Amino acid sequence: MTSPAAPLVRFKNVEKNFGALQVLKGITLDVAPGQVVALIGRSGSGKSTALRCVNGLEMINGGELEVCGRKLHAGKVDLLELRKDVGIVFQSYNLFPHLTVEENITLAPRKVRRIGKAEARDIAAEVLEEVGLSEKAQAYPEQLSGGQQQRVAIARSLAMRPKLILFDEVTSALDPELTGEVLKVIERLAREGMTMMLVTHEMAFARSVANTVVFMHQGRVWETGPGAMLANPVTDELRQFVGSGL
C-alpha cells in the first residue's frame, strides 16, 4: 500500500476540537520517510496537539490523517498496532521509576513484540550505545540527570524499532547543557535516516537539523519551508515569532 516514496504521515485538512474550542483548523502536511519535520509556534498554536494526533493520543474531528498506511479518520483503527510503528518521547520523560534503565527499555519489546529475554537485552545494549548511556543499564531513573533520563526515553522508543518517532518538546525541561546532549542524539538519528516529527522551541536546532520547518499559528500551518526560511520569514507572524528571541 505504501510505496517507498509515499509519505509516512499525511495530514489533509485535519481539524481537532476540545469541546467548543477548535485547536486545529484544517492542517495539511506530509512527512516523507527519512524526513525530519520541526513544528514551531507559540504555545496554544496547536503544534503539540497535531503531534499527539499522529499516534492516536488525540483523535481528529475532521479531515483525513494517514499514518504508516493507517487511516486514522476511518473509524476503527488498532491504536496498539499503530503505536508499534510510531514512538513518542515526552517533555517529562515518563520513564517507569520502579524499573532499571534496561528494564524500561526491554519491557515493551518483550511484552508487545514477544522477544526473548536475551535478545531484548541485546537490543537494550544496542539502543543504549546509540544514546551514549551503555554504562547506565542497571541504574534507576532517579539516579540519572534529566538529560540522561530523556536519552533513556529515546532509547526506549528506539527499542520498538519504530518507523517514525515523535518528540514533544523533549528539551523544554532541561537546562542548556543537558539540552545539548539530547539534541546531539536526535541529530545522530537524523543522520541515520530516522523519520521524525518534533515540536521544539530550539530554533537553531530546527534550522540545522530539520528538512522542513512548519510554523503553526492559531491552529493553522502558517508558513512552511526548509530551515532557511527562519532567516527570511515571509509572514509578519513568523517574523515576530523569530524576533521574539524564542
Next chain:
Amino acid sequence: MLGLTIEQIAYLFRGAGWTIVLSLLGFVGGTLLGLPVALGRASKSRLLRFASGVLVQLVQGIPLPVIMFVVYFGISIAGFDVPALVAAGVAMTLYSGAYLGEIWKGCILAVPRTQWEAGECLALTKTQRFIFVILPQALRIAVPPTVGFLVQIVKNTSYSVVINFFDLTYSAKVINNATYKPFTVFTIAALIYFAICFPMSLLASRFDRRLHRS
C-alpha cells in the same frame, strides 16, 4: 500474680491467640475483597464504580458490631449453623475489604496519569499497563497505609464479643465475671492489645519514612 491464677492469665492469652487468628482472617479476606473493590472504584466503567461504591458506602455506614450481628444471625436464619469464628471472619472481611478497597483505590490513582500514557504509547495493552507499570508503583505507595490499617483490624476484632466469639475481649469478660477484678483484668487485656498493635504502628511509620525519603 495480680490476684489472678496462672490458668486465668493463660485463658486471656488463649483469647489473644484467637484475636490474632480473626485479625489474619480479616486481613486475608479483606485483601481478596479489597483488591477487586479498589479496581472497581478506580475503574473508568460507571457500573463497576457504582457497584463497588455501594459496598463501600454500606460498610462505612453501618457500625461493625451491627455487621457482626447481621452476618451471624443472617447465616443462622438461612439454615446454617456456623461457629462464631466464621461469622466474625465474614464480617471482618466485609469491613476490611471495604476500607482497604478505598485505601488502595487512592494508591492506584496516585500513580501519575502520564505513566498510563507512557505504557499506552509503547503499545502495551491495558492489562499489561496495569500489571507491569501501575501496580508495582501503587503497591509501594500502599504499604504504609495498609500496615497502619492492620492496627485497626486487630482492634476492631474486639467487636466480635457481641456474637460471643472467644477472643481477647471475650476472655477478659469471662475472667472478670469470675474474679470481680475488672481493673486488673482489662488492664492486662489492654496491654496485650497494645503489645500486638504497637509494633505494627512502628513498622507503618518506618515504611512511611522510607517511602518519603526516596
